[in-house]
Amino acid sequence: MSKIFNDTVYYLDGDNLPMQAPLLTRSDPISGEVLSISFEGRPLYSPVFGVCRLPEDETAIARMLAGMKGYITGGPEIYPFRYALEDAYLALLMPGFSAVSDWHQSKTGPRPRKQGCAESCKNLTREAE
Secondary structure: OEEEEOOEEEEEOOOOOEEEEEEEEEEOOOOOOEEEEEEOOEEEEOOOOOOOOOOHHHHHHHHHHHHHHHHHOOOOOOOOHHHHHHHHHHHHHHHHHHHHOOOOOOOOOOOOOOOOOHHHHHHHHHHHO
């Protein structure tokens, strides 16, 4: 069993002793783009399309498009319909939770783009095609 709170993972080791370790996130200081996430020296995440200064929502869209291409050519589903229905249902429930708690939706602002990512973005476009 484990739990993540902020950037720390709390878990039980093989002897059922409580342990904790940080998730290390490396971000671009200018754009805020996440460059990598690691845990105990093991990489957990790196940008799928390379560093091309896409904000999180555009990265999600690009991953969906690339996954849809794979699905059309016989690959696995990227976002099954049952998951979409579950997400939509939870989104409908969220306003009710905000009435009884301090939960609120936050929005991020635009992220600055850097010069020099044209080649990475071209690769993204080619991969999504």
